[in-house]
Amino acid sequence: MPTHRKPAAGPDDSGSVPYVRVREALFAELKRGRYPPGSRMPSESDLVARFGVSRMTVGRALRDLQESGLLERRQGAGTFATQPHKVASTLRIRDIHEEISSRGHRHRAVVHLCREEPASREVATRLGLVKGAPVFHTVIVHFENETALQCEDRFVNPVCAPAYLGVDFSAVTPTHYLLAVAPFWKAGYTIEAALPGAREARLLGIDRAQPCLIVTRLTENRSMPITVARLTHPGLVYQLEGAFEP
Amino acid sequence: MPTHRKPAAGPDDSGSVPYVRVREALFAELKRGRYPPGSRMPSESDLVARFGVSRMTVGRALRDLQESGLLERRQGAGTFATQPHKVASTLRIRDIHEEISSRGHRHRAVVHLCREEPASREVATRLGLVKGAPVFHTVIVHFENETALQCEDRFVNPVCAPAYLGVDFSAVTPTHYLLAVAPFWKAGYTIEAALPGAREARLLGIDRAQPCLIVTRLTENRSMPITVARLTHPGLVYQLEGAFEP
DNA sequence: TGCGGCCACTTGTCTAGTCAAGTACGATCC
DNA sequence: GGATCGTACTTGACTAGACAAGTGGCCGCA
Known part of the structure; x- marks a missing residue:
């Protein structure tokens, strides 16, 4: 604003x-x-x-x-x-690393999956590809001072970032890397409350009955979708905040 | 020329x-x-x-x-x-009535509580009053086409809206009324995922294990807090959406 | 009464030029 | 070499006037 x-x-x-x-x-x-x-x-x-x-x-x-x-x-x-x-209030959604370090805390990322896969129908639709086309898939858990804050389940269009799988994501976040190699020009997201999936609960070390705040974000290049990410946050430790002042 | x-x-x-x-x-x-x-x-x-x-x-x-x-x-x-x-993405948070009617749906509000109460310590702190000072308290459930969308639990500083309790909240939302009588100039909010309280679950007609998206909003006049509201939304039916495009 | 046209007012935008203030860089001086 | 100064260039802001276009009310006419 x-x-x-x-x-x-x-x-x-x-x-x-x-x-x-x-x-x-x-x-x-x-x-x-x-x-x-x-x-x-x-x-x-x-x-x-x-x-x-x-x-x-x-x-x-x-x-x-x-x-x-x-x-x-x-x-x-x-x-x-x-x-x-x-006048609508506005809410900033920032890179998780930036957010954690701005609080003066330590950020650590653990990579649980990093490979090429054939796209499921849903992922293919979202990325504007055909079903079965190869896509990059990463699952990364982000920690703030040893507490799991976010499980990042991300699919990337290989055309936009061919070297994606070679990046060391314990050192640089996918968001940061993708912004460097493929600046986005459009982004949309939804925020919802839901229970975590089985894998998400396991990776975050929480109970499956624990509500999570889930941000789903799709970023696009000028015409082509770059990446779709599902960010799952344990409800107990994560809140979004915003403020409005004219 | x-x-x-x-x-x-x-x-x-x-x-x-x-x-x-x-x-x-x-x-x-x-x-x-x-x-x-x-x-x-x-x-x-x-x-x-x-x-x-x-x-x-x-x-x-x-x-x-x-x-x-x-x-x-x-x-x-x-x-x-x-x-x-x-460039950070931004998220709009709108009045519930406006939001529902902008989707072309019907909005209905049911008032479950509308009275004056002594402020609890927490509410008093948030509204900048002393514990036990009288505050207005309303609990209203908002429906979109007969499905419960939001439970609005709100405390109002009587100084800012003396006639608050006399308003027919099935016709006009508290947000709308308060904006008319006490325009705000500052607002802050947090968004979190959590389980509903017992009363909230009952009023929304949902299971207590169902995750909810909870928005807590505090609006202030130029110097004085006007109102604090806790808006509980069933996770299954409510999502926040946003988009960013330069 | 009902209606069409005129007109005052308002915002939207543009021009060509002016002065002010901050930056970068090279020349000069010690 | 290092500090200082001058100058060209850049953005920041403003003015006075102009035309375009949308709104709304008033007036005259049928």
């Missing part, structure tokens, strides 16, 4: 740059409830007169606020304050 | 608006790998000459790409292509 929070240079000037000044002023008024949700804001001309800047500058301030989801603008009609619930 | 405006968007034109045309052209080149991560892009002056538009227009295209995380710009140094893995 475009965070338009700057360190707030001066105590009162709230940004010496004109468009920041305008934006912060309107933001403060919005926050104070001067413009209730759905109500009409002053027009660009009004703001030009009020702040003594050009229309381009006012426009930039308004566009910033619009991109933050605080305003809605309709050509010909005007600028309106939005219902705040339209 | 002459505005070189094409009447119809050609197949290759990709947007008749100049700044969109520039942005799409650069985006396509980035995608094709013409500018490897970290490498220097053409300067604004170069692009002005190449596309025959003004510097403001080139600048807007570049700023768009920068905000998407595809470019990094340093004053005095130049514009550089970024490593794509720095």
